[in-house]
Amino acid sequence: MQWNSLLNPANGPFVALRRDVERHLGMDSEPTYAGLSVVESEDRWTVSVDVPGLSEGNVNITVQDGLLVIEGERQLNAPENARIVFNDRSAGKFRRTLRLREGVDVNSIDAQLQHGVLTLTLQKTAEAGAKKIAIRAGN
Template identity: 40%
Template sequence: MLSTRTHKLGFPFSSNLRSDLDDAFSQFFGKSLSGFEGAYSPVSVWEEDSKYHVALDVPGITKEELSLDIQDGHLILTGERKTVENREYLHNERSYGKFKRVVRLPEWVDPTSVTATLDSGVLTVVLAKKPEMQPKRIEIQDVSKSE
């Protein structure tokens, strides 16, 4: 089964994060956060200077088994965590199957500047802000001093 999760950068959460996430997913997808079936990839998003970073856990998956695209203002990661054939588990908490993660990108992200690296099972995507959206210091002129 294909499981899809969507995040919007800057989504406002209250102090009860788990409840907010569960409510948001329930409203959008008709399922609770814990009700997703199949594999999925946990995501973290943070900002540093003029860039945003998105990190996705994809343990045991190679870069050839992943697809990362930007389309219609969204960062889209798809992949599949395959199960081991002919294995009878005594206990298994790992999820398998196809997954798709969608991160809605703010309009200030420069889609031509996106880079991605895969290291030790973590896919890190770096998204630069458009130059016109980056912080800029404005020099203040003192007009009271005349020469």
């Protein structure tokens, strides 16, 4: 019996195209097993990153020079005196980089890891919201 994976999205035909688009948008990714989404609401951005099997000690989050960097590493372990005969699970280091928009309060970024999903909450500053301009009546 031969073990193989018929569909491995990490090696699919559009991976290079997606990486080029991400770089153009100020995002960067290396092995793509850490899927990412960004959702905007009125007062915050929520970034969700898939990091199944990782704990807080395997993930680092930094903010510097307007960049939010999420990086970590997943080990592929086999018991002693055993060998891996098939694997299509992602392993190794990953790094996701997002360019922060103006109006992010970097001092209030909150990170929570639950059920293999890292959720970052980035609060907007008062300047980031819409500002109503009052109109004065002319004399």
